[in-house]
Amino acid sequence: MAWFWLVLAGLLEVTWAIGLKFTHGFTRLWPSVFTVAGFAASMLLLAHAVRTLPIGTAYAVWVGIGAGGAALVGMVALGEPVTAGRLFFVGLLLVAVVGLKLTSGH
Structure with a gap:
């Protein structure tokens, strides 16, 4: 179940990272909220x-999902x-995330 929460956290990282673009430096209320x-x-x-x-694995996966996802959304949308x-x-980020999952022992 921890992996589910971690992937969901990574996907939410994509949303807030993309959301930063729409806050205009936190000058727009609803995008900022x-x-x-x-x-x-x-x-x-x-x-x-x-x-x-493990914190090192979880943090790296979280950042990888967020960075890769934000880059892909930026390109696509x-x-x-x-x-x-x-x-x-x-693609290398994706390989790294999968590799960390496979070698984490969990």
């Missing part, structure tokens, strides 16, 4: 997951450049 709520929920779920999972290099390195 949703971004802060997403951040808080992501951290709470991460904290719940690390009660069972926000018009950021899609290049072979960017896709390659997002």
